[in-house]
Amino acid sequence: MDRVPPRVLSAAVGIAVLALWELLARTVYAGSYRLSPPTLVVVDFFEYRDLYLRNLWHSTKTAAWGFLWGNLAAIALAGVASILPVLRRSIGAIALTVFCLPFIAVAPILRLITGPGNGTPITLSALAVFFTTYVAALLGFDTAPGSALDVVRSFGRGRLAAFRRVRLRASVPAMIAGLQIAAPAAFLGAVVGEFTGARSGLGILTVRALGALHTERIWVIALLSTIVATGGYMVIGALGRWLCPWAPALDVGAVPAARQEPGLLNRMAALLAPIIVVFVFWYAFLWVFQIKPFFAKTPFDVWAELFTNADAAETRSSVFGALGTTLWTTSLGYVAGLIGAVVTAVVFVLIPWLERALMPIAVALRSIPIIVTTPVIILFVGRGLLTTTAIVAVMSFFPTLVNCYAAMNRTPVGILDVLKSYDAGSAAHVRNAYLPTAVPALLASARIAVPTSLLGATVAEWLATGDGIGAVMVIAFTRNDYNVLWVSVAVLTLVAVIGYWLVAAFELRTLERVAPGASR
Amino acid sequence: MARRGAPVDVVGVGRTFALGGGEVEALRGFEMHVPAGGFSALIGPSGCGKSTALRLVAGLDAPDEGTIDMDGASPDQMRRGQRIGVAFQDPSLLPWRTVSTNIRLALELVGRRHDTGSVDDLIELVGLQGFEKARPAQLSGGMRQRVAIARSLVTEPDLLLLDEPFGALDALTRQQLNDELQRIWTARGTTTILVTHSIPEAVYVADEVLVMSPRPGRVVAHHAIDFERPRTRELLLADEFHAKVEAVSASLHRSEGQVVQLEADDS
Known part of the structure; x- marks a missing residue:
């Protein structure tokens, strides 16, 4: 297997996949x-x-x-x-x-x-x-x-x-x-x-x-x-x-998070400045385009809709209830995708011929916007909650796999030589070299995957499942309920930003320990 | 102190690498013999195959021809028996581990993870007390090299292989580490092979200095070094030390000249 040229191997795998696909489509899924x-x-x-x-x-x-x-x-x-x-x-x-x-x-x-x-x-x-x-x-x-x-x-x-x-x-x-x-x-x-x-x-x-x-x-x-x-x-x-x-x-998807400035005042500024800037932009957007009040909602309208209006409690329960569903299905897929990616990267680094056969396919799939193939996944998996989880898992899997494998492949030769000189086995290689070297890439991918996972989840819900906040938004859209639409967009964006920040904070803390000097 | 460790006998070793479209012959007819508990230094011009030779002895690479024997075992058997300790020019520490856990790595790899007493002893031996919990990024280059040396020693190997472990350090730190290396070797008596660029370093620490020819490398001169041990820095100023350095230097120059001639003959 080690002597077969990678192109031939990839082509063979491609043909095998196509043949299997044809067979399944004409028999099991006929x-x-x-x-x-x-x-x-x-x-x-x-x-x-x-x-x-x-x-x-x-x-x-x-x-x-x-x-x-x-x-x-x-x-x-x-x-x-x-x-x-x-x-x-x-x-x-x-x-x-x-x-x-x-x-x-x-x-x-x-x-x-x-x-x-x-x-x-x-x-x-x-x-x-x-x-x-x-x-x-x-x-x-x-x-x-x-x-x-x-x-x-x-x-x-x-x-x-x-x-x-x-x-x-x-x-x-x-x-x-x-x-x-x-x-x-x-x-x-x-x-x-x-x-x-x-x-x-x-x-x-x-x-x-x-x-x-x-x-x-x-x-x-x-x-x-x-x-x-x-x-x-x-x-x-x-x-x-x-x-x-x-x-x-x-790979821009593997760039480490930017380091925070030290000091409490700086931290406060770091937290407040973005919020103010986003609010200014929000108002500027509404003002520049002169959108009618029926459609245009300011941050205060969103706040009122969620907390002070007569039907605020109703809005809250519908939006946050749906958000709970979305977050649950999304995080299942997110975690499954990340774990699957790391495991696959380890398998690839331990079994080089498998890597040569399958990695080109993974690299190609990494570059495609998985969301565009959402309808195919909807067809295949159906329109249940599992669809959202499957799409999110696929979306976080490929970039993480490619980044983690690349990182494992860059394990310094000297470290591998030291392990080899003690005749260390595969498990010792994984524990002492491959997994720790992949941690920065894993965390960077995990951070980028937070917003993309939520995007994938809402697209799936909007197009297919009828569950979660994506469905709330599509119903609001068809009923011209712009209050709920703006509330949903604001809440989802905030959730994605907070998720991104949390992973970034964890990433910076871990990098200090695992790869000092890696963060920018 | 009893001499320990395995004798090393390298006979007629050749190694050729494929590079780009062509081939590079790194070693041809390479021979060396180190007695049990001996300390040999390999010296030669850049790219002469010193590191290749050391990797072959370490069992990290296999020769195309010739044999390497250590007390009846092949390098691969020695490696699989976990009887070799190596330290390279790049200390190759795991950045996520501390000084003491980096040293302990070797023990974990040979299945003796509870043998922690020797770790503390070694940290003291290489002079890193107080830095047990530091990570490599917090250490200077010299300190990292000490950790790598300690790691190579912690399993009490029968053979210690050092590939320019002090190559990237300043002269002062280097001399200090050479003193420590000598002390450790005297205390432990492990068979040691040191690859180096520095003639004074080789003459200072080794029992024997082997001079290699340019590529394809082979040993072209042997210099026995019989200064009394422990050798101290006063030796660096002694006339007989300089005479030895001159002699090694002369054979190194001759070896370089030889190849110029060889190449002229080839063309």
Whole structure:
């Protein structure tokens, strides 16, 4: 097995999976609407070729616009944060809040501003890329060598010159790594935007196909989305290797959390500033777009709806009750995905031929926005609570697996030699080398997975399960109950931000012990 | 103190690596003999295969030709019998463990995790009292190397292999650690092979200095070092010490010249 070339092995595994898929679809799942045989999927694609390609082109165009605007905004704001460190925390808070928004429920609100056209999917697509590109760009600006910055300073030039002449150049590899994961994310944003209504595009096509139980169509769309998203990821990756071949591969999903400033006053500022900034943005958003009060809800409206209005108790019980369901199913999937990923990474690092056969598939799946394949999972698993758990598990599994395996693979040779010189067995290798080296990557992945898991859960609930806060939002949306919609968005975002912070705090504490000097 | 440990007999060893498209012959006809409880130093130009030779003796790599025998056991058997201690230029400590748990790692790996008394003794022997609970990131380079040396000794191995363990340190710390290494070796009497770049270091600590040729490496000169032990820093100023260093230095230069000639012959 060790002598078979990886490509051959991967191809063999791919063919075996396809064959098994065909077999299962034609026997066990025959006539069940769950699984389409690959051959029928291909036939369906060619039969409705024009329909598929037209909608694919539409979604791709939408994603491209979102990619452009979202990344421009992210890079510009990262530049501002780099030149004016005072603003860094506030801009970071905005970026994180955007990342934590439940996109599926934001779509109806955005549609109030952008109208029924393509504006909402483009905006969501831009929002979907914003956070990761912001983090990557800022990381890139920060990696500029201190000595080069000192040279600029020694000539009496200021931060602006240092930014233009040193930081901008130094940031290219990190920036490209950010743009690489932004490509599938932009596609995700576009499709999620289309889920809630659009004239054209793969998202709306999916929703119609789900309603009609057109199984083949859902599989075709999932495959097309996968191909386009992975294609964008690979093209930008190749561009990066061509532009900066010296730069090591970087995964923005594995970047450690930023360190907190010491001191109580700083901590308080760290907590308050983001809240104030988000509230200012909230009001600015309502004011700039002059949204009618029936649709527009301020933070105070949300507060009143939850705590002081006549029907506040009712709203609370419905929103928080549903939130409880969502959090329960989501955390089950989240934990299962993380544990599964670590276990799989350990298996891969211990059994290299298995890794060579399966890892390329995992890397490809990591790059696709799993949410786009939600309808397929809905078909396969059904419309119960388990669907949400399954989607969240799959979403947190692949990025964590890829990051943890990469970290285990980077275990210093010296440590492995020491273990080998005592003839240490697999268990001792896992305990003393692989697991501890993977901890930083695991924690970084776990942190990023908090908002994405909640996003996946709400999409699944919105589209399929009829449970949890996703369902509360879709009901509010159809009843034009904008109070509940805003409350749900606010509560979900807050939950995601708090979850992200908690994991980040745990991550920083653990890094101090496990990998001193690893946090930024 | 009784001499302990295994004698090492390396006969006709060759090792070639595939590199890129071509091949690199690291060792050819490499021979060395270290008596039980002996202390040999391997010295040679950069890239001459010193570390390769040491990894072969450690059982971390296998020779393409030739034999390595230690008291009837192969390096792999020695390694599997957990009778070898190694320390490299990179101390390779586990960053998440403390000084004492890093040393204890070796005991855990050989299944003697309750043998903690020896850990405390070794911490004292390498002069790290008070730092038992410190993590590697809080230590200086020299202190980390002491931890690595202590770890290599804690299982009381029959063979101690040191690959430039002090290579990255400043001259002063290096001399201090050489003194300690000598003291430890005198106290324990373990067969020791030290790979180093530094001629004075080799002459100061070893019984015998083996000079290697440039790649493909083999031993081209033996220098017995019979200064009395314990050797002290006054030795560094003595004429006979300088004479020895000069002699080793001369054969190192000759070995480098030889290859220039060899290469000229090849072309």
